[in-house]
Amino acid sequence: MVSPGALQNKSMAVYTTACPRNCYSTCAMRVEVVDGRLRRIQPHPDNRATSEGPCLKGLSYVERVVSPDRILHPLKRRPDGTFGRISWREALDLITERLEAYRHDPGSQSVLYYAASGTKGLLNAAGSSFWRAYGGSTTTYGDLCWPAGLEATRLTLGANLHNAPWDLENASLIVLWGKNSAETNIHQTTFVDRAIEKGAKLVVIDPRRTQTAERADLFIQPRPGTDGALALAVARLLIEGGRVDREFLGRHVLGFRRFREVALEISLGESAAICEIPVSDIERLAEALGTLAPATICAGFGMQRYTNSGQTMRAILALLVLTGNLGKPGAGWQFANLQSAVFDEVADPIAFYPPEKPDGVARVSISTARLGRDMLAADDPPLKMAWVERGNPVTQNPETHRVIEAFRALDFRVVVDQFLTDTAREADLVLPAKTMFEQTDVIGAYWHPYLQLKQKMLDPPGEVKTETEVYQLLAGRLGFEIDFPGTDDAEVDAWLERKLARFDITLDQLREGPVLAPGHQEIAFADLRFPTPSGKIELYSEDAAERWDADPLPRFAESEESPRRATSTASRYPLYFMTPNTKNRIHSQFNNLAMIRRLSDRPLAMIHPRDARERGVVDGDKVRIFNDRGSLELEASFDHGLRRGCVAVTNGWWMTDGGAVNVCSQGRETDMGHGAAFHDNLVDFEKA
Ligand SMILES: Nc1nc2c(c(=O)[nH]1)N[C@H]1C(S)=C(S)[C@@H](COP(=O)(O)OP(=O)(O)OC[C@H]3O[C@@H](n4cnc5c(=O)[nH]c(N)nc54)[C@H](O)[C@@H]3O)O[C@H]1N2
Ligand SMILES: Nc1nc2c(c(=O)[nH]1)N[C@H]1C(S)=C(S)[C@@H](COP(=O)(O)OP(=O)(O)OC[C@H]3O[C@@H](n4cnc5c(=O)[nH]c(N)nc54)[C@H](O)[C@@H]3O)O[C@H]1N2
Ligand SMILES: [Mo]
Numbered sequence: 001m002v003s004p005g006a007l008q009n010k011s012m013a014v015y016t017t018a019c020p021r022n023c024y025s026t027c028a029m030r031v032e033v034v035d036g037r038l039r040r041i042q043p044h045p046d047n048r049a050t051s052e053g054p055c056l057k058g059l060s061y062v063e064r065v066v067s068p069d070r071i072l073h074p075l076k077r078r079p080d081g082t083f084g085r086i087s088w089r090e091a092l093d094l095i096t097e098r099l100e101a102y103r104h105d106p107g108s109q110s111v112l113y114y115a116a117s118g119t120k121g122l123l124n125a126a127g128s129s130f131w132r133a134y135g136g137s138t139t140t141y142g143d144l145c146w147p148a149g150l151e152a153t154r155l156t157l158g159a160n161l162h163n164a165p166w167d168l169e170n171a172s173l174i175v176l177w178g179k180n181s182a183e184t185n186i187h188q189t190t191f192v193d194r195a196i197e198k199g200a201k202l203v204v205i206d207p208r209r210t211q212t213a214e215r216a217d218l219f220i221q222p223r224p225g226t227d228g229a230l231a232l233a234v235a236r237l238l239i240e241g242g243r244v245d246r247e248f249l250g251r252h253v254l255g256f257r258r259f260r261e262v263a264l265e266i267s268l269g270e271s272a273a274i275c276e277i278p279v280s281d282i283e284r285l286a287e288a289l290g291t292l293a294p295a296t297i298c299a300g301f302g303m304q305r306y307t308n309s310g311q312t313m314r315a316i317l318a319l320l321v322l323t324g325n326l327g328k329p330g331a332g333w334q335f336a337n338l339q340s341a342v343f344d345e346v347a348d349p350i351a352f353y354p355p356e357k358p359d360g361v362a363r364v365s366i367s368t369a370r371l372g373r374d375m376l377a378a379d380d381p382p383l384k385m386a387w388v389e390r391g392n393p394v395t396q397n398p399e400t401h402r403v404i405e406a407f408r409a410l411d412f413r414v415v416v417d418q419f420l421t422d423t424a425r426e427a428d429l430v431l432p433a434k435t436m437f438e439q440t441d442v443i444g445a446y447w448h449p450y451l452q453l454k455q456k457m458l459d460p461p462g463e464v465k466t467e468t469e470v471y472q473l474l475a476g477r478l479g480f481e482i483d484f485p486g487t488d489d490a491e492v493d494a495w496l497e498r499k500l501a502r503f504d505i506t507l508d509q510l511r512e513g514p515v516l517a518p519g520h521q522e523i524a525f526a527d528l529r530f531p532t533p534s535g536k537i538e539l540y541s542e543d544a545a546e547r548w549d550a551d552p553l554p555r556f557a558e559s560e561e562s563p564r565r566a567t568s569t570a571s572r573y574p575l576y577f578m579t580p581n582t583k584n585r586i587h588s589q590f591n592n593l594a595m596i597r598r599l600s601d602r603p604l605a606m607i608h609p610r611d612a613r614e615r616g617v618v619d620g621d622k623v624r625i626f627n628d629r630g631s632l633e634l635e636a637s638f639d640h641g642l643r644r645g646c647v648a649v650t651n652g653w654w655m656t657d658g659g660a661v662n663v664c665s666q667g668r669e670t671d672m673g674h675g676a677a678f679h680d681n682l683v684d685f686e687k688a
Pocket of ligand 2: 022144145391393416434467588652678
């Protein structure tokens with residue numbers, strides 16, 4: 001605690017708030033502000049999922065808000081490529097002039113509005129509202145993160161819901177399948193530990209021996225992109241061994257008999273050969289799923305970024321369906337829990353589809369996964385301008401070089417960000433963005449079921465303006481109105497109160513702490529009603545065939561860029577390039593802070609010592625990772641826990657750090673959901 005003496009003549013206040021980063025945990029926290037400065041960040045006990053308190057990233061906000069690298073006023077690119085300060089009036093004049101000109105010729109849709117996942121909140125919708133009122137811009141469809149899994153889940157269960165995070169401690173078997181909770185959802189490990197203390201067994205399935213794998217009873221390291229074949233072989237063993245829940249299948253499941261035929265098509269030996277794992281791994285996984293109940297599978301997001309991922313996710317989910325592990329405590333499929341997404345269009349994965357009839361006037365023609373290529377291909381009208389907010393597409397979207405080429409082909413680029421990211425460096429005009437402490441907003445989560453308030457407790461520094469204010473000012477100049485509050489805090493509060501009113505929730509409640517989402521189900525699907533076309537769980541899905549031209553059954557097929565496919569790329573580049581997330585960053589955020597850099601100051605190429613030896617590389621050597629699309633030069637670090645044939649570099653490093661992994665990836669979509677299949681990405685490396 002702060003000693004009273006230290007506070008003499010100082011103002012101190014404690015606020016409840018929540019971290020709005022794109023992260024499962026979405027932690028509740030209590031923040032002390034002393035004399036207008038963030039002083040201390042502590043846990044908030046009322047969020048049962050995150051009561052242990054925020055991670056290091058959460059604590060590093062004390063640095064982030066006052067970082068000397070923060071952009072505090074509008075910046076304009078000079079002819080020599082450097083940036084110079086300009087006034088808001090100049091910046092807004094310039095934008096207004098451009099927007100008026102483009103609206104007239106070649107039309108409003110020559111402006112691309114690109115927004116990504118930098119921060120959550122209801123007020124983010126101000127952007128879409130502004131661009132609609134402008135006359136309609138071009139926007140993107142699909143998403144970088146999770147659509148293949150969302151869609152696989154929707155096709156099978158009808159909705160993306162799961163049991164409350166704390167219910168995991170009731171499981172007797174937990175399978176962390178392609179999920180690295182120890183780094184990406186650290187609060188989940190508390191519940192995993194409690195389950196283990198009560199006797200649960202833990203299985204981890206990942207080509208990399210992650211921190212999460214360290215505590216597993218069974219650890220399986222399949223070849224990337226082959227989990228579908230593994231799941232089907234496990235299904236076969238469960239079916240042949242009579243270890244399926246016949247009553248559950250009879251009552252609640254559509255297509256078991258047809259699914260059974262698909263599972264019986266693949267032999268144990270074939271599956272082991274496809275996944276490059278011992279047969280005994282498959283047997284042990286089937287034994288665990290066949291004998292331990294209740295069982296929960298927590299499926300990660302990394303695994304659903306291959307071209308075959310929708311089908312992979314359906315095959316894995318089928319294992320819970322066969323064993324009747326749904327709708328009960330300790331059981332179920334934890335992929336995304338959208339119970340708190342009561343305001344959010346994300347609640348419905350359909351929102352990711354390119355609408356047949358675009359919403360009002362927006363033209364949704366650009367796939368997020370193929371951003372660079374699709375931008376370059378747009379010709380009716382061609383793109384003239386881009387507005388980027390909450391995103392860093394240069395490092396985070398596939399095919400960095402194409403993305404840069406597409407941005408450079410435009411006449412005018414505006415980027416709104418807190419820092420001069422690789423994307424901001426491509427802009428003509430950079431507008432400073434607020435942080436989570438500088439505007440109040442309501443946020444949901446995709447793992448726990450709480451609605452939370454992210455509270456304003458600091459005035460924006462320098463000349464920083466909130467996005468809503470910038471849009472208000474521009475709308476005023478362009479002569480239209482948008483229904484969003486501008487600068488005034490009371491207006492923001494009133495706007496949020498109105499939104500919350502329909503759920504009988506008040507801002508005052510949220511100021512105290514997290515509130516369970518209206519209609520929250522602690523145990524998802526407890527009534528065993530599934531909002532699919534048939535009302536049952538669908539192992540056989542007509543919808544999959546109609547919407548995605550996919551097999552209605554989740555048969556396994558090699559992913560597009562597999563070394564086992566006889567394509568030219570595959571034969572030239574034998575190694576899988578894995579680009580996972582890492583503990584102390586959220587994608588491209590946080591790594592510019594001294595607190596975080598102390599723990600990792602340079603990108604490393606994790607390689608298997610035997611792959612290294614074949615290439616004459618020793619630990620610490622500089623290596624060049626490359627394919628036809630690009631290359632990176634990094635320091636090699638031996639990793640005995642990595643599968644042979646894989647190279648891993650965490651994603652989110654900036655180009656200025658030399659580690660932007662998407663220089664090697666290809667912009668292509670997943671088999672369903674319009675996700676980005678980054679991980680279909682073969683490379684090789686050599687000593688640099
Ligand atoms: N600290 C931190 N937390 C985060 C984030 C972050 O950047 N940093 N990002 C947040 C976001 S936006 C997301 S989407 C989530 C992602 O959370 P996770 O899904 O847990 O994270 P990833 O690192 O994308 O992938 C998890 C694991 O999948 C493995 N994997 C890759 N391919 C395959 C495969 O074919 N089969 C199997 N079985 N495993 C495979 C990778 O080796 C990796 O260890 O994390 C969220 N939480
Ligand atoms: N190769 C490879 N690429 C990947 C992944 C991978 O596993 N491998 N993971 C993918 C995944 S899962 C995701 S979710 C995406 C993430 O992709 P993005 O959403 O583009 O990534 P972030 O790095 O989180 O960057 C968002 C930017 O938002 C800014 N920002 C934060 N708050 C605000 C705000 O309030 N206002 C404004 N205007 N800006 C703000 C941050 O400073 C940051 O520069 O990356 C994807 N890219
Ligand atoms: Mo993500």
